[in-house]
Amino acid sequence: MNGVRTIFGREIASYFTSLFAYLIAAAVLLITGILFINNIGRSQDQVAPNPAAIPDFFAFALIFFAPLLTMRLLAEERREGTLELLLTSPTSDSSIVIGKFAGAWAYYTIILAITFVYQVILLNISQGQTDLAHALCAYIGIWLYGGACLAVGMVFSAATDNQIVAAFLASAALFLLWIGDRVGEVIPNINVARFIRELTLQSHYASSFAVGLLRAEDIVFFAGIIAVMLFITIRLVESNRWR
Amino acid sequence: MIEVKDLSKRYGDRLAVNAISFKAQPGEIVGLLGPNGAGKTTTMRMLTGFMPPTSGSAAIGGFDVVEDSFEARSRVGYLPERVPLYPDMTTEGYVTFWAKLRGVRQPAQAARAVLERLHLDDRSKTLVRNLSKGMRQRLGLAQALVHNPPVIILDEPTIGIDPQQVIEVRETIAALRQSHTVLISTHILSEAEQICDRVIIINQGKIVAQGKPGDLRKKLNAANLESVFLQMVNKDKRA
Numbered sequence: 439m440n441g442v443r444t445i446f447g448r449e450i451a452s453y454f455t456s457l458f459a460y461l462i463a464a465a466v467l468l469i470t471g472i473l474f475i476n477n478i479g480r481s482q483d484q485v486a487p488n489p490a491a492i493p494d495f496f497a498f499a500l501i502f503f504a505p506l507l508t509m510r511l512l513a514e515e516r517r518e519g520t521l522e523l524l525l526t527s528p529t530s531d532s533s534i535v536i537g538k539f540a541g542a543w544a545y546y547t548i549i550l551a552i553t554f555v556y557q558v559i560l561l562n563i564s565q566g567q568t569d570l571a572h573a574l575c576a577y578i579g580i581w582l583y584g585g586a587c588l589a590v591g592m593v594f595s596a597a598t599d600n601q602i603v604a605a606f607l608a609s610a611a612l613f614l615l616w617i618g619d620r621v622g623e624v625i626p627n628i629n630v631a632r633f634i635r636e637l638t639l640q641s642h643y644a645s646s647f648a649v650g651l652l653r654a655e656d657i658v659f660f661a662g663i664i665a666v667m668l669f670i671t672i673r674l675v676e677s678n679r680w681r
Numbered sequence: 682m683i684e685v686k687d688l689s690k691r692y693g694d695r696l697a698v699n700a701i702s703f704k705a706q707p708g709e710i711v712g713l714l715g716p717n718g719a720g721k722t723t724t725m726r727m728l729t730g731f732m733p734p735t736s737g738s739a740a741i742g743g744f745d746v747v748e749d750s751f752e753a754r755s756r757v758g759y760l761p762e763r764v765p766l767y768p769d770m771t772t773e774g775y776v777t778f779w780a781k782l783r784g785v786r787q788p789a790q791a792a793r794a795v796l797e798r799l800h801l802d803d804r805s806k807t808l809v810r811n812l813s814k815g816m817r818q819r820l821g822l823a824q825a826l827v828h829n830p831p832v833i834i835l836d837e838p839t840i841g842i843d844p845q846q847v848i849e850v851r852e853t854i855a856a857l858r859q860s861h862t863v864l865i866s867t868h869i870l871s872e873a874e875q876i877c878d879r880v881i882i883i884n885q886g887k888i889v890a891q892g893k894p895g896d897l898r899k900k901l902n903a904a905n906l907e908s909v910f911l912q913m914v915n916k917d918k919r920a
Contacts (some may be wrong), residue, residue: 440781440782440784441782444778444781444782445782447781448767448770448778451774452767452769452770455769456769518765518766518767518768519761519763519764519765520765520766520767521765522726522731522761522765523759523761523765523779523824524782525730525731526729526730526731526754526757526759527754527779527782527783528751528752528754528755528782528783528784529782679731679732679733680732
């Protein structure tokens with residue numbers, strides 16, 4: 439536990455002392471701000487604003503955003519040789535991985551939480567007419583979705599010591615896990631299409647959390663993805679001992 | 682303190698370390714000498730719990746490096762050949778991090794004390810990336826000492842730094858003798874002769890000679906350790 443806490447603390451501190459992390463946060467907040475204004479603008483034409491507009495954007499943006507947060511995590515430790523010191527510390531391999539994952543997820547949570555300010559503004563200007571429960575549900579969904587994306591990103595960071603390669607492969611994987619939701623448009627067999635859809639991250643968000651449905655199966659799906667990805671990452675870290 | 686018995690490591694077809702055995706006591710500085718690729722780093726990596734041995738055993742303070750890995754690891758301070766650093770941290774932050782990870786009770790205090798000991802205290806707020814090569818080397822040493830481990834393992838600790846700093850690092854290592862067991866690897870023979878109480882010469886994964894530098898010299902009737910080393914390594918080649 440001490441190991442997880444220490445690693446987590448270092449990760450969080452390193453996000454907040456690196457210019458890069460601020461740039462990512464700034465970019466995300468800028469784009470979500472523009473989206474929000476657009477969404478409000480449209481709602482003046484008598485269309486109700488979509489309470490899940492910001493989370494919906496994240497669902498797509500995570501394809502690029504999550505790998506940027508995770509590419510460094512293990513690839514850099516390997517390249518700098520610090521992984522050797524971590525692996526010779528009295529800390530288990532799993533606490534190293536879990537501490538790092540928790541750091542990345544916490545940073546994502548902070549950025550996501552800041553965007554919730556839009557919902558508060560919306561609630562104010564609509565005089566309580568917005569569906570806050572729907573928005574909250576979408577936020578819970580996208581929070582879990584983000585965790586799953588970060589866990590996928592970590593696998594690639596552990597698999598290579600080149601950060602660019604790690605980010606590129608993670609983006610490709612996340613893109614497939616996103617676009618797969620639309621597989622029905624190209625595969626006529628409904629059962630095959632449904633099976634593939636069930637495997638994608640997007641389908642477990644878009645047709646439930648995003649429309650205000652909080653379903654246990656989707657929560658379990660995301661938690662399961664996170665667990666499996668972290669397990670693979672731990673095994674990959676461990677494999678450094680066998681080279 | 683360090684007890685190595687028939688330790689071997691095989692990489693595919695190649696036997697990198699071949700059934701070596703030795704012991705090191707508290708208050709002793711033991712030098713691992715050998716040409717590049719002799720198995721020095723591999724031996725150290727097994728002792729520090731980084732990689733498991735193929736066969737044989739090693740123990741640190743009575744704790745087996747495989748069976749009681751955490752106990753053994755917490756008793757070792759390790760400086761790998763390439764100093765592992767976090768460039769974006771401050772000097773003090775870096776040492777405090779390792780102190781915390783190794784369960785030191787008052788990590789910040791321990792970090793300050795070790796930085797003072799290695800004359801880095803005036804750089805405690807400097808980012809690691811802005812340190813000179815010699816300072817980085819000393820910082821690497823600081824992380825290995827911060828939890829006050831009984832066993833200290835240093836892989837080529839004086840490589841690539843200027844002569845003035847080499848002397849400083851050697852003095853620091855020599856001073857560790859009083860309260861620690863130190864294992865260092867080097868291929869600078871005069872260095873081994875100066876600071877080691879005992880040297881172990883390894884070649885192609887095997888121990889070819891060990892003893893006090895002076896005794897080895899006498900036994901082989903050599904002028905210095907360098908010729909002892911060359912005799913041993915070349916004899917092995919001819920055989």
